[in-house]
Amino acid sequence: MERVTIVGGGLAGMAAAAALVHHKVPIRLLESRxxxxxxxxxxxxxxxxxxxxxxxxxxxxxxxxFFRFCEMTGIRxxxxxxxxxxxxGPQGEMTKFAxxxxxxxxxxxxxxxxxxxxxxxxxxxxxxxxxxxxVATETSITFADWLKNQHQPPRxxxxxxxxxxxxxxxxxxxxIGLQQARKxxxxxxxxxxxxxxxEIPQQPLEExxxxxVRQYLEANHxxxxxxxxxxxxxLCNVNHPHSQANGWRVTGLTMRDSRMIPTGEMIVAxxxxxxxxxxxxxxxxxEIIAHTRQFEAAPISSVHLWYDRPIIPLPxxxxxxxxxxxxxxxxxxxxxxxxxxxxxxYGYQVVISASRVLAGQSQExxxxxxxxxxxxxxxALGDAHxxxxxxxxxxxxxxxxxxxxxxLRPAQQSPIANLQLAGDWTKTGWPATMEGAVRSGxxxxxxxxxxxxxxxxxxxxxxPTSRLPRLIWGKLV
Numbered sequence: 001m002e003r004v005t006i007v008g009g010g011l012a013g014m015a016a017a018a019a020l021v022h023h024k025v026p027i028r029l030l031e032s033r034x035x036x037x038x039x040x041x042x043x044x045x046x047x048x049x050x051x052x053x054x055x056x057x058x059x060x061x062x063x064x065x066f067f068r069f070c071e072m073t074g075i076r077x078x079x080x081x082x083x084x085x086x087x088x089g090p091q092g093e094m095t096k097f098a099x100x101x102x103x104x105x106x107x108x109x110x111x112x113x114x115x116x117x118x119x120x121x122x123x124x125x126x127x128x129x130x131x132x133x134x135v136a137t138e139t140s141i142t143f144a145d146w147l148k149n150q151h152q153p154p155r156x157x158x159x160x161x162x163x164x165x166x167x168x169x170x171x172x173x174x175x176i177g178l179q180q181a182r183k184x185x186x187x188x189x190x191x192x193x194x195x196x197x198x199e200i201p202q203q204p205l206e207e208x209x210x211x212x213v214r215q216y217l218e219a220n221h222x223x224x225x226x227x228x229x230x231x232x233x234x235l236c237n238v239n240h241p242h243s244q245a246n247g248w249r250v251t252g253l254t255m256r257d258s259r260m261i262p263t264g265e266m267i268v269a270x271x272x273x274x275x276x277x278x279x280x281x282x283x284x285x286x287e288i289i290a291h292t293r294q295f296e297a298a299p300i301s302s303v304h305l306w307y308d309r310p311i312i313p314l315p316x317x318x319x320x321x322x323x324x325x326x327x328x329x330x331x332x333x334x335x336x337x338x339x340x341x342x343x344x345x346y347g348y349q350v351v352i353s354a355s356r357v358l359a360g361q362s363q364e365x366x367x368x369x370x371x372x373x374x375x376x377x378x379x380a381l382g383d384a385h386x387x388x389x390x391x392x393x394x395x396x397x398x399x400x401x402x403x404x405x406x407x408l409r410p411a412q413q414s415p416i417a418n419l420q421l422a423g424d425w426t427k428t429g430w431p432a433t434m435e436g437a438v439r440s441g442x443x444x445x446x447x448x449x450x451x452x453x454x455x456x457x458x459x460x461x462x463x464p465t466s467r468l469p470r471l472i473w474g475k476l477v
Contacts, residue, residue: 003028003223004448005253005263007230007278010038011434012422013269014213015069015441016448019458021220022072023449029222032229032256035206036214039271039394040434042206047388048306048345051204054394055300056328056351062187062195063435064460065442073216075208079199086314088377089117090159090321097318099193104466105130107193115160117320122156129156133182134190134473142403143181144174159320167318167325169431170298170353170398180401180431191476192463200316202331229256233268233278235416248284248416265451267444269422273297273396284415291408295425297396301355303370304330304392306345307384311374322373326351345387350374355393363391398432399425412444418451420444 004020006013009031017027035041042051059066059079070076085097095116099107113123129150136146143165147157162173168184169176188195201208214224232254238247252262268275272292279285317327330347350370352358358366367389375381399405409427412420422444423437430436442458449456465476 001026001452002264004265004267005261006030006267006269007233007253008038008269008422009033009036009209009224009226010269010271010423011040011069011437012424012441012444013038013267014073014209014217015065015438016267016269016420016422016445017217017222017224017441018069018072018213019442019445020448021217021222023445023454023456023458024221025449025452025454026221027217027223028261029217029224030228030230030253031224031226034227036209036224036226037205039397040205040437041209042204045304045388045390047390048347050330050347051206052304052330052347052392053201053205053302053349054392055302055397056326056349057201057205057434059199059434060188060195061197061199062192062463063199063433063438064462065438066435067199068460069438069442073213075212078201078203078208080202082198082200082316085198085318086316087115087163087318087320089115091117092377093117094317099196103468104193104195105190105469105472108189108196117159118156122153125151125153126156126160130185130190131472133185134469134476136178136182138178139406140403141178142174143176143178144172146178146181147173163318163320163325166353167351168433169401170300171400172354175298176401177403177405179406183429183431186476187462190469190473191465193466195463200328230254230278231256231258232280233266233419234260235280235283250416250419265418265420265448267420267422267441267448269441269444271396271423272399272425275421288410288414288421291410292425294408295405296400296402298353298398298400299355299359299393299395300397301352301358301366301391301393303350303352303367303389305348305350305367305371305389306387307348307381308343308345308387309380309384310346311348311381311384312378317377319373319377323352323357323369324350324373325353327374358391358393363389366391401431412440413447420447 003026006017006029017029020027040057042053045052087095087097093116097111100110230253234252236251250266272295275292276289315329328349411427414421422440424432426440428436428439446458
């Protein structure tokens with residue numbers, strides 16, 4: 001059987017590859033960078049020698065396809081559920097956020113009411129808005145305007161809605177469409193009691209992609225080539241009166257090193273801003289490419305810090321105000337037992353989503369602001385010696401979920417019969433997340449399997465809507 005060619009080794013491309021080899025279809029996965037992962041990858045810090053993620057990626061219990069990908073490739077055990085979150089209020093007060101045994105959507109009611117930095121009236125207002133959001137149907141309004149229409153108090157907007165959505169969608173509330181925001185809360189908080197659970201990778205992502213994932217692909221008729229950039233997709237227009245194969249087809253790839261690779265079925269799993277680079281000007285994807293140029297991007301920054309001692313007794317923290325949004329402890333790669341001659345260092349990552357405010361600032365200035373905020377929460381930082389620090393910004397981390405952006409997202413089946421598109425920016429029903437990327441890869445793989453006369457369901461089902469939400473709000477589509 002001819003190999004299916006997949007261009008792009010990010011999550012979408014890896015998911016498509018994993019799904020195809022799972023169904024005994026050989027693949028060739030081409031990635032231009034020297035490592036897999038795309039925008040969810042790692043690199044080696046030259047000072048510490050540690051592999052660090054370009055941004056902390058987490059999944060939630062509602063990410064059913066991402067976890068199917070993890071199970072398929074043997075990395076599920078490397079994600080640890082955080083069934084208790086730690087929220088720090090504007091005065092530094094900490095509140096534990098955890099579910100009860102009550103059914104959804106009541107499982108998180110106690111957690112919301114324990115948020116000490118919101119008053120009782122603010123919590124009641126929040127609860128009413130959440131219930132209305134579950135059945136909201138408007139498609140042409142920003143979430144900021146919707147909250148205004150719901151008369152949400154400013155503190156609730158700043159200390160709840162903003163905290164959740166900026167972290168989930170990496171955008172400010174005035175740049176998020178209502179339906180994109182609704183998706184986060186319905187699937188993450190209201191539909192099923194498992195949907196909200198945050199799962200955190202316990203290894204740098206590069207170790208997962210380059211280790212178990214690549215091994216799985218190569219052990220199952222997969223050919224993985226990194227450092228192999230595509231310069232151009234070759235097309236031809238078949239137009240024979242008596243042929244059943246009329247129309248445009250992909251025939252091959254011209255690589256950056258001038259090699260030619262003939263292809264049959266192909267999946268292009270590149271970021272939206274690279275799609276127009278590899279197709280000739282005259283091609284059936286012209287409208288799709290024009291739409292991708294209307295996408296706007298949002299940045300995510302990570303501040304990586306290493307100290308000579310622990311500064312926080314918790315595995316992670318969420319901040320409801322200030323520059324810092326999340327803090328995660330890095331797994332300690334160099335222990336005193338393994339390297340008795342080397343001093344132990346303790347690594348942390350602070351995540352700042354929608355980080356446009358940092359544009360033009362020096363690394364030193366950003367690090368100083370972050371440390372100043374952290375000292376207000378964790379006094380131990382005052383006695384710690386910083387060993388190393390650096391700021392990493394993914395400038396086009398995700399596409400912005402603006403009002404109207406859903407109409408720009410293309411289906412996986414392109415106008416060219418043997419060409420599929422994949423990426424979190426394609427039409428998946430999900431925002432730009434790891435789940436959205438995997439879904440796109442699975443959907444593209446389903447299309448290829450159908451074209452190969454091997455139809456199979458790859459996409460995992462969503463978490464079921466629990467009985468009580470169905471009684472209150474109906475189907476919750």
